[in-house]
Amino acid sequence: MIREVYITETNCITPLGFDVPSNISAIVHGDSGIQRHEDASLMPVPFYASIISNEKINAAFEKISSTKYSRLEKLMILALEPIIKNSKVALNSKTAFILSTTKGNVTALKVDSEENFNNAHLDVLAQNVADFFQFKTQPIVVSNACVSGILAVSVAKRMIQSELYDNIFIVAGDEVSEFVLSGFNAFQAMSDSPCKPYSKNRTGVSLGEATAAVLVSAEGEKAKIKVIGDSSINDANHISGPSRTGEGLFRSIQNALQEAQINASQIDYISAHGTATPFNDEMEAIALNRLDLQKAPINSLKGFYGHTLGASGLLETVIAIESVNQNMLFESKGFDEIGVSETINVIHKNEEAKIKYFLKTASGFGGCNTAVVFEKVKHELH
Numbered sequence: 001m002i003r004e005v006y007i008t009e010t011n012c013i014t015p016l017g018f019d020v021p022s023n024i025s026a027i028v029h030g031d032s033g034i035q036r037h038e039d040a041s042l043m044p045v046p047f048y049a050s051i052i053s054n055e056k057i058n059a060a061f062e063k064i065s066s067t068k069y070s071r072l073e074k075l076m077i078l079a080l081e082p083i084i085k086n087s088k089v090a091l092n093s094k095t096a097f098i099l100s101t102t103k104g105n106v107t108a109l110k111v112d113s114e115e116n117f118n119n120a121h122l123d124v125l126a127q128n129v130a131d132f133f134q135f136k137t138q139p140i141v142v143s144n145a146c147v148s149g150i151l152a153v154s155v156a157k158r159m160i161q162s163e164l165y166d167n168i169f170i171v172a173g174d175e176v177s178e179f180v181l182s183g184f185n186a187f188q189a190m191s192d193s194p195c196k197p198y199s200k201n202r203t204g205v206s207l208g209e210a211t212a213a214v215l216v217s218a219e220g221e222k223a224k225i226k227v228i229g230d231s232s233i234n235d236a237n238h239i240s241g242p243s244r245t246g247e248g249l250f251r252s253i254q255n256a257l258q259e260a261q262i263n264a265s266q267i268d269y270i271s272a273h274g275t276a277t278p279f280n281d282e283m284e285a286i287a288l289n290r291l292d293l294q295k296a297p298i299n300s301l302k303g304f305y306g307h308t309l310g311a312s313g314l315l316e317t318v319i320a321i322e323s324v325n326q327n328m329l330f331e332s333k334g335f336d337e338i339g340v341s342e343t344i345n346v347i348h349k350n351e352e353a354k355i356k357y358f359l360k361t362a363s364g365f366g367g368c369n370t371a372v373v374f375e376k377v378k379h380e381l382h
Helices: 020-028 054-062 071-087 106-110 114-119 122-133 148-161 178-186 247-260 278-290 309-326
Strands: 005-013 034-037 047-050 095-100 140-142 167-174 210-217 225-232 269-271 297-299 357-364 368-376
Touching: 005 020, 005 071, 005 148, 005 309, 020 309, 047 178, 054 071, 071 122, 071 167, 071 210, 095 122, 095 148, 095 309, 106 114, 106 178, 114 122, 122 140, 140 148, 148 167, 148 210, 148 225, 148 309, 148 357, 148 368, 167 309, 210 309, 225 247, 247 278, 247 357, 247 368, 269 309, 278 357, 309 357, 309 368
Parallel strands: 095 140, 095 167, 269 297, 269 357
Antiparallel strands: 005 210, 005 225, 034 047, 167 210, 225 368, 357 368
């Protein structure tokens, strides 16, 4: 008998709020974290991005610690701290810690020194966060481009099913940095206004920063969400361009549905990747049509948060879980007129809906794709 796997605690730190309720309130009211910034230390020209205020980070962190940490470490600790406290899970040998990121402490490399070079390593970032909470197990790093956040859930699920661990805390995060901005700008992929996923008038990606944290557990007594299927397939197409046929995403979703033992028609909602780049949005629309998922309500949360890289998959899962719990489909912000060749059912405005099964997808550079299927848990009244 394969163990059942649940998500029992969630949290997120974003420009829209430092907990889940404040983020949901902002989304319901249509507020976006994407703003126009003029910061020459990040980019020589004005740009649109979703950035967390340093003052808010430091004020929140001072309440829990006076020890010196990097900005990203503070954000990750702030995301994890309440869920570790609330869960009352013992941090013993059966409790693991996964850190998910794309770039980690890349900002450490701005000043050339041996210490900064060391601090830029992902294992050092993970160990620093693990040491704050005194985890007894070696931290695990998941870094696979922009699928990292949701891939960490997939990895945790499999580790619990294999009975290596009973509980796994995941934190995912990335920050807006000169390195990341210059990289996307070099691709000519950045939007000159807040991004518009799947829209005819989209002009590219808006970048963002966030951290998100969840507890993945074999204990489902208080859980509202079960993780029932997952898959990650690489399309091996190009270093930055996805397969034009959506092959990797198609196979990832197909496998995840098969493991979940449900068919496409049972999916009530899709939390998609939706970066608002021409190739990504088109590829997703093709893959979803190949699977007969074109009628399922779909949104991208990038219009609220920008693309938060390694955080995106986990942050968007946290918000999707609230969609399920509140029986509410949130708008795909920025969407106006369909701008992909295949029909998809993009959510125009917030609407009530009963959601039993939802699908989270992500795709990233190097051809990586991940799909995870979740089920709402109904607790019997005794």
